[in-house]
Amino acid sequence: MMKFKVLFLLTIIGLVTCSVNAQRGVRIGYIDTEYILQNVPEYKEASSQLDKKVQQWKTEIETKLNAIEQKKKELDNESVLLTKELYDERYEDITFEEAEVLDYQQKRFGPEGDLMIQKRQLIEPIQDQIFAAVQEIAETKSYDFVFDKSADVVMLYSAERYDMSEQVLRTITRTSKRSQAKSKKERQELEDEEVVPVVSADKDERQQALEDRKASREEQLAAKREEREKAAEERKQAQQDLRDAKKKEAEERRQKVIDERNARSGSTSNEAKTVESDSTAKAKSIVKADSVKVQGTVKKDSVNSKMPKTAAEIAAEERAQKLKDREARQKELEARKQKIIDQRKKAREERERQVKKNDSIAKAKKNEDNN
Structure with a gap:
């Protein structure tokens, strides 16, 4: 008899919880990762340094390829004066140098090259911060789904009031400042800034209805x-x-x-x-x-x-x-x-x-x- 009462009570609690969730409605938000990355100072600085390095690599490769082309032209001009053995030897040297340059280009700009590796190293910490900030905001404000606008998800229309990019950006900025804070007073001020008010979904719906009627x-x-x-x-x-x-x-x-x-x-x-x-x-x-x-x-x-x-x-x-x-x-x-x-x-x-x-x-x- 006691077991039956416990099961009945659990069933009632589950039904009440489902009813409350159904009445609350589904809350959906989205973020724009590209916008967030463009406004993170650390990412912008590192990206600028990487761009300079990439430009240096491109200039180096272009210089080597131009030198190889010049050697090919000179060999063609001197071909009538060279024996077949000398011509083949010099042509083989030029081909070897060209292969080395192409290997170097692949090493820098290939799918597993230095550029892709450094981009991943640059973006992964920011992505981790974005993921942590999204989880924190979603739990605090009771979001059910959060999408990424810059990902492969096709969003034909998105209202600005559901955009969480600014909130995520502020959270990342506060986290960065907190890691750099040294004194106790600075850490306390940052903690006060991190307090995120809980927004009632019903209140938002009523406000939206009032605005629509107005x-x-x-x-x-x-x-x-x-x-x-x-x-x-x-x-x-x-x-x-x-x-x-x-x-x-x-x-x-x-x-x-x-x-x-x-x-x-x-x-x-x-x-x-x-x-x-x-x-x-x-x-x-x-x-x-x-x-x-x-x-x-x-x-x-x-x-x-x-x-x-x-x-x-x-x-x-x-x-x-x-x-x-x-x-x-x-x-x-x-x-x-x-x-x-x-x-x-x-x-x-x-x-x-x-x-x-x-x-x-x-x-x-x-x-x-x-x-």
Whole structure:
């Protein structure tokens, strides 16, 4: 019976543990090893020294290969002067030197050469530190999986909030400083810096949900604000179009009235000019005829001035006097007609000024209404 109770209790504890883990959810993080290596001072310094050494090796190999090529050219140029035995001997020496250079190149840059060995020696301590830091952070913050972004794992998308590279880099830096710390005070300060707060997964999820809701609300507000601005712009444009249409219609009416008035004033002036030209022509013809008669009479008077006036002469003088009176009346008529024309012209100008004044008043009133 006691054994049964113990088994039952263990089963309950296991179920509760599984339930808690299921509710917590899976936490995943990733690191970028290349980024971490590029920001570790020791690795950068050692890598720089290794690059200098590699460049020195490359220069040495290139110099030897150039010397061998030069020897080959010289042998080809001297081949006509050498015997077959001497040529073969020198060619064998050159081939041997070339093989030595190639062996040296393989020793330095081959799969198991000095370059690969020194790279492994350089990167393995840093990789061990990265692995230790990842384990420490994963245990402290309850990560279930941690991937390496720079490895063969294909990561199509990775959110920055899951990137642990900076945390790993800080942990490695603190570890390096701790190993270099000499006094107790320095070690205590480093230990205080190494305290990593435990982050609740539920809190992160709630914070993320709040941020998502906030972003969604901001998007909705922005969309509504954009719709309101668009509607206001459309109303403003419609009002402007209506004002432009009314203004255009008023301009057309005003232009039509002006054209009609100009047409009427033009016809009146044409009639006045026609009357004036007819009367002027008629008066000129009468004056010309009378002047001819007067000249004839004057000539006759000059010829017959010494003779006593007869009844015919007296009649001629009366006709001349009548002609003068007629000319005087004609001049008076022309003056009166000119006065009438001037009065009409003045009245027309006055009407045009009044029309312009009324138009300006109407335009000002319309602008006030629009404003």
